[in-house]
Amino acid sequence: MPYLKDYRLFISHAWKYDSTYSGLIQLLNAAPLFSYYDYSAPKEKPLFPPGTPYTSIEIADKITAKIRPAQITLVLSGMYGAYSNWMQYEIDESVRMGKPIIGIYPWGQTNAPQYVTSNATEMVRWNTSSIVSAIRRLV
Template sequence: MPSLYDYRLFISHAWKYGDDYTRLVNLLDNAKNFSYYNYSAPKEKPLFPVGTPLTNSDIAKKITDKISPSQITIVIAGMYVQYKDWIQYEIDESKRMGKPILGIKPYGNVITPTYVSNNANEIVNWSTDSIVSAIRRLVK
């Protein structure tokens, strides 16, 4: 049997909303016939060590470095209101680099923020099949 293709994903997230991120990663980990590499900064290996003085410029560069090798950016739309500036930056950088953007409506949400819906190549509901199928369609 041939090996699976490893999709290279950047998942936009904020640790305050870590449960949604963790749920999404678990969903992708358990998806049948789907393999991926996660370019996001995991909680156990943050962009910067604790106590490092941060500037917005430093953070932006690190985020750009994470998006660069990915093939697609995934945005959990429910995080948008709290982290609008950084999520807009991630969306804008992804577009600048020609990366498709997949918006995911959090479970139970009906409304998707306008900035996400206007910039996403596709928006899907919170289900393994719809997310994995959209990744496969958008990554060429």
């Protein structure tokens, strides 16, 4: 059996659209000979739960700390991303840190927010092969 490289991923997403994130995890888990660690905040332990006492600066610091150890950022580029300041912050931080960014078109869509397409190192379609191939190529 070949040695598996563990890829360190940060997945930019909005918990309001949980099914998209869950679908991406299913695609990654279906990839043969692909091992990864997801540095994104789990739904069970969000960085800033409702009613959080954190300031915007503290939230930004927590997001930056999640992105820092990752090798690459994946952005679920549904049109909701056009309206999320925190997703834009995650993209900006990934760019600032020199992390490659993979923008992922949602299933059956051909459009993505301009902010994602203009900052992505590569845009890929919603399928295991294209996503995993891009990760392997860029890391």
